[in-house]
Amino acid sequence: MIVIANGAFKSGSTWQRNLLKGLMDFQPLPENFQSKKHDSFVGVNRLADIVESPEIKSNNYLAKGHIYKKDHIELLASNVEDVKIFMIQRDIRDAIVSHYNHFINVRSFKPSFKTYYWLVGRYKAIQLAKYNKNWASYQNNVYHSTFESLKRDTPGELKRFAEFLGVPLSQKQIDDIIETNSIKKVRENSPRKWFFRKGEIGDYKNYLTPSMEKDLERIKKKNNLLDKLGYYIIFELRRSLS
Template sequence: MALASHKQANEENEIIISLPKESGLGAGPYLHLFQDFWCPTNSVEGVNKFQKHFDAKDNDVFVASFPKSGTTWLKALTFAIVNHQQFSSFDNHPLLSSNPHELVPFPEFMYSHDLHDQILSLSNKSEPRLLSTHLPFPSLPQSITKSNCKIIYICRNPFDTFVSVWEFFNKIKPVSSPEFIFEEAFEKYCNGIMGFGPWWSHMLGYWKESITRRNKVLFLKYEDLKEDTVFHVKRIAEFLDSPITQGGESNTVIEHIIKLCRFEKMKDLEVNKSGCILNGVEKKNFFRKGEIGDWINYFSPSMIEKLSKIIEEKLGGSGLSFKVHS
């Protein structure tokens, strides 16, 4: 057993060594170009195992996202919808005592640890299993893409995404990671060099799937969810065939779910103010501002022009666009 484990570790190291690497925005000193996306060093092993060993079930639900695009909020909303029959009391709800990332785990991060234990843990998870991923669509395990499980994807205006990424990784980066000034980090982002990037191909992969397979992928924008939360939470519930969309009390239930998952409420919960999760990241770092348009306080005119051109170049003609709030 120890020999097999040692052999596997050597294989993982060989994969990492063989990949192109760059310093970039991620949870570690380097990012590796793995299957056409930039994967943090400490995630390559977990991603590889996730692809090889994850066995999707038809009733699985995945929350997929590009990092710092509203993941935590969407996890909370989706958890409350999926588990409403089990946890119908909003006064004693798991979201009041657990961080959304604990309730909706990332298998690619879990698989970086003991594989057997994590496979067992996921197979014993109550159904429907609610899980999450930062992987681009083409790199998802085939068992996910070929099954009937559902994916809810969220992305965000690329301007605000960069600011959120910059602030987040500055707080969590290890001492061994390179120091980037804002302008250097922006150049990396414009070149797509950040964890799970390029951001444009990440968005487009799920966008195209949401058009061709509407029953498989629901595509959301953070800005839309903020501006008309009731409408889009109903969309999520309908996409998941949730019973809360039927009956006279559906609006009341949805209002309660929205209130339970409000950014300010979650940020103020004791459980989200202290302690760590996801390989030592402090829970409080997942709650910064949750605002739309904060990027205007960071960007110079030349940066605005440059990123606007990249958005037009990469997303033009796809039908995917973003309103710029300033």
């Protein structure tokens, strides 16, 4: 079986993947399953071969993903026996704030949040909304979680993770997994300490103005042609050229 911790960027999929590690004895992800850029990510262009591979019938693997294209989703969702997807969502407002802090950490251009929002953030919101919508109808081998539910009730959500995978989980295992993956410990052990920020619910209140929130509400309901064009130029075209 291959288990994929999946979610839009900055929605909590790294934390989710780390928690899932403690639930089963996973084998190292084979090289032919891996993304070319990150060895812990599943290779999205290799999904057809992966779901047909005899390896996932005899071993258990764990991978992370930011999979959102419909054809990729349908390919994974069609194999209910050997593929399990943990799809995590996050309040788009908090995800944008997290993306902003990531943005200023990895780029030489370090704008104010206001500049970031109107140039980049609002189009990131379009991407996140599209991402979550594409996954919404899939249920059979997809466990839908949220950053908020994982944050507020980590033990309960871990139990539900285990039930979805069909594995037993003791209270001691739950306690150990949570302790090992506390944000403090993960940050201490990571060479990229800045990557693991606050992880707070509602931090957007310190960033978003009323006009930004109003804009986000409109975006979630409907995108106009200029919004879609901006999203394509900033994210889709850049992705295709990289």
